[in-house]
Amino acid sequence: MARGTFITFEGGEGCGKSTQVRRLKEALEREGHEVVLTREPGGTWLAEEIRRLIKDQESDAPCDRSELLLFLAARAQLVKNVIRPALDAGKWVVSDRFSDSTLAYQGYGRGLPLGILKEMNAFACENLKPDLTILLDVSPETSQARLHAREAATHTVADRIEQAGDEFHARLRAGFAELAKAEPERIVTIDANGGPNEVWEDVWKSTRRFR
Numbered sequence: 558m559a560r561g562t563f564i565t566f567e568g569g570e571g572c573g574k575s576t577q578v579r580r581l582k583e584a585l586e587r588e589g590h591e592v593v594l595t596r597e598p599g600g601t602w603l604a605e606e607i608r609r610l611i612k613d614q615e616s617d618a619p620c621d622r623s624e625l626l627l628f629l630a631a632r633a634q635l636v637k638n639v640i641r642p643a644l645d646a647g648k649w650v651v652s653d654r655f656s657d658s659t660l661a662y663q664g665y666g667r668g669l670p671l672g673i674l675k676e677m678n679a680f681a682c683e684n685l686k687p688d689l690t691i692l693l694d695v696s697p698e699t700s701q702a703r704l705h706a707r708e709a710a711t712h713t714v715a716d717r718i719e720q721a722g723d724e725f726h727a728r729l730r731a732g733f734a735e736l737a738k739a740e741p742e743r744i745v746t747i748d749a750n751g752g753p754n755e756v757w758e759d760v761w762k763s764t765r766r767f768r
């Protein structure tokens with residue numbers, strides 16, 4: 558059986574990843590594909606527990622290095638128990654964030670050394686790489702506006718990472734752009750400032766070569 562296709566979505570907060578991930582799943586299923594959705598950190602019991610620990614607003618928030626290790630532990634579990642088995646069974650796997658987020662957040666964002674992060678990523682996921690990564694790029698204004706709208710609509714407050722300052726988010730965006738520049742075959746950048754339908758058209762087009 559042919560191995561399945563592995564697609565990841567990346568980008569800053571509020572760029573529309575979760576929205577487009579859901580659309581992609583529905584569209585692929587309409588075409589008769591089996592699709593497994595995962596989110597990072599999360600997707601297994603252990604990884605969801607880790608997600609809770611990372612996002613919690615405690616005084617004892619994880620330091621940069623322990624945050625990195627927690628993310629990688631969650632990813633290792635997700636790859637081994639969910640992503641690999643699904644791909645081996647010929648299914649599509651669509652993940653809301655994956656390894657590139659580690660490079661962007663812990664590397665470009667927090668300043669941990671990129672070379673080490675790349676090796677640790679490869680170790681955690683046993684060298685698994687996405688076939689396609691869709692980078693949704695939005696301006697800081699768009700990101701802020703969407704997060705505020707969501708907070709108002711859902712009566713929630715931004716989590717610890719979402720509350721990091723403007724400079725952090727600027728480094729993140731520039732970091733993602735550099736990653737895309739270094740791997741143009743794998744990473745497709747989509748301008749995600751437009752409405753959901755407009756963004757979706759580009760997302761769907763970018764997956765054509767795998768369908």
Ligand SMILES: Nc1ncnc2c1ncn2[C@@H]1O[C@H](COP(=O)(O)OP(=O)(O)OP(=O)(O)O)[C@@H](O)[C@H]1O
Pocket residue numbers: 569570571572573574575576577703704706707749750751752753754756
């Ligand atoms: N293209 C769009 N235009 C306008 N609003 C959008 C668009 N895409 C998503 N939204 C809205 O913006 C908010 C953030 O979208 P979404 O949750 O999909 O982003 P995300 O990248 O998953 O965010 P996070 O990083 O916080 O998980 C949601 O309230 C969503 O309904």
Ligand SMILES: [Mg+2]
Pocket residue numbers: 574575576653
């Ligand atoms: Mg989301």
